[in-house]
Amino acid sequence: MSTLWKKRLLKLGIIVPISLNVVATVDALTRSEFNPIRHWISHQSLGERGWLGTWNLLLSGTLIIVFAIVLKLTLESGRSAVWGSIFMGTFGLGLLIAALFPIDPGLNWPPGLPASRSVSGQIHDIGGALVFGSLIAVCLVLSSKFKEGSDWIRWRVYSILSALVVFASFVLCSIFVALDFSNVMPSAPSGLFERISMAVGCLWIVLLTLRLLGNKESTN
Template identity: 30%
Template structure:
């Protein structure tokens, strides 16, 4: 027996791949974020309208800390999910770009919580002062976050097509398109353009829901793929 053969024989086998536990964050973050803002909106009785006003406006007022916490906690969960996603994708198409873009979405949520928005659509006051933290909320975090998640879906379209996962590639393309279009409707409404103003909050919530669902199904896709790889490696 040669020396190299002996060394190879004594080296332990590389453990089979397995789903990262951090992928669970991608399954729970959407329902958590949605449940929180639905409850907060239902209990907010000072003129707040879920149909008209953005989720970010829930961070204003005496109870605003609840939505701030929702933004920060869910943003951290998204960042953790992006780490698990990177570990699971490992190499190949989209292995770096998709997790990175998802992480930007999470960082945007954290920043949107820390830097509170200005009044929108007459809530909580008809006056609309422009503040430095409101500008940071919009320009440095919210808009880049929505752009990043749109790009994540479109990048996943190409990446999963090349990974021979055609159904998820198609789903990502449809989700990215719907996410961007619905958010554009919301922006038009928040800018005060009729007839979108009265339903701007609804368009935003629909857009965000599309995004959360995509993240959950992405987590499910990667967990299943890792389990299949584990079964093949242990045969």
């Protein structure tokens, strides 16, 4: 792959994470009866404009996998390069699984449909765990990739903090959704913490990409 195309495709690490979150946010805020504080990004694949939620996950997952391949070519060597690229790829794979196997109705979405449990929903849950587990792993694996830089300590601290926030937010999301389903805390803010987890992980990918593009420009 030529250097020019590698640089162009590397920019997917900026475009895709931003578009994934922007589309999800705008779609959530403009749906009647949809509550982004309670409902998850995955719920946007159901009900009104469900096709948009599905395609957002599907295209994002596909392009993230392409980005993971380019990331490996850019990082070139080392165990962190290999595992970082693998975890970036499994992040994309998790998004694909979440798109192809829709979440089950629940938390009063779509309106009027009772909560249910299906094989598709169970597979979807595996995809969701893969998404957030991969975001945590890639932040930790690539936290010390830039030791040659003068500010690598700040990058390492930021990466570890990002992994902790993604993890903590996902755990809180899981706790709140369990409280919601059990009617202990109806309308609990599980969707909010899922979106925080996704946004923090995606921001880390954007900043990683900007750092890599800056390194490439400085060596040209």
